Amino acid sequence: MPLESALVWTPVALSADLPVASVIPARLADAALAVWRAQDGTVSAVADRCPHRGMRLSHGFVRGEALSCIYHGWRYGKSGRCLAIPAHPALTPPETIRVATYRAAERDGIIWVTASQEAGAVPAHDGxxxxxxxxxxxxxxxxxxxxxxxxxxxxxxxxxxxxxxxxxxxxxxxxxxxxxxxxxxxxxxxxxxxxxxxxxxxxxxxxxxxxxxxxxx
CATH class of the missing domain: 3.30.70 (Alpha-Beta Plaits)
Known part of the structure; x- marks a missing residue:
């Protein structure tokens, strides 16, 4: 069985490698990810591609509770929805502008991500x-x-x-x-x-x- 087929939750990084207000690239078997930690400490995972011009969001930056694309600064919340477009500050971005999200969790100092909505408990590695x-x-x-x-x-x-x-x-x-x-x-x-x-x-x-x-x- 291929390795990726055996994984429902995938360990993509160690918690220590993702400080508060930072973003890193990560990987599932068939998807490139941007994994980011908000100012409140929570971890989110999104597709590593800004819907605007395709720039990698893992090259972006985190401010507060949002991830911003480094190219034109489009800001995305934890739900994946676009929150702001700096070139049009008065515009409320439509609901349709969003980036794909993945379930992310931390346990035992490990960051886990899954594309499955049916995935069970995150694997435990106590000790x-x-x-x-x-x-x-x-x-x-x-x-x-x-x-x-x-x-x-x-x-x-x-x-x-x-x-x-x-x-x-x-x-x-x-x-x-x-x-x-x-x-x-x-x-x-x-x-x-x-x-x-x-x-x-x-x-x-x-x-x-x-x-x-x-x-x-």
Whole structure:
């Protein structure tokens, strides 16, 4: 089963990577997203394309509770509706001007997005905290083998840098490349966090080298 088919909620970023009043690009299997955090701390996800001229909204900026396109400043609220058009300050934008929205949620320091209105509860990863995210040009099986961990759908459990770890896998938008979020045991000391982060770089090189050389997983 393709990775994206196994995901209803997709882990698109770590909470720490999205400060208040900021926006970042993200990805579902078949959609480019702009994920943004309003001044009140809530996270929203929208299609990464301004309806006006097609500029990426992930290049935009957040002011208060709205996301603005960097090109002509069109402002969008959490519902996706256009709130204001700076070139026409007296105009109330019609309801039809809006950007597609996706369900977004946070849990255990992870930002999740889904395109499904029927998606259930956001996955729980109690006892872990998000450390960092990287892309890896390898299959889930190859990555699990390189770690010496166990693969269950889009989750790999194992030990990295001497620390209990969990890898959450998601589509990166590039064929053959995974977005990998490293979670480690929440009680890990600072030295363990540093060791795990460094070990992740070694794991990536090992998995990608094995992919190139065709080593058995």
């Amino acid at each position: 872990f905290l998000g450390l960092r995210s990287v892309t890896v040009a390898a299959s889930p099986a190859r990555l699990a083998a390189s770690l010496g961990g166990t693969l269950d759908g889009s989750v790999i459990d194992g030990t990295i840098g001497g620390v209990t770890a969990r890898l959450l896998l998601a589509p990166s938008g590039e064929e053959g490349v995974l977005l990998v979020h490293l979670l480690i045991a929440s009680g890990a000391a600072d030295a363990g966090k540093i060791a795990a982060s460094r070990a992740l770089e070694g794991l990536r090189r090992q998995a990608e080298t094995a992919t190139i050389t065709g080593e058995a997983a």
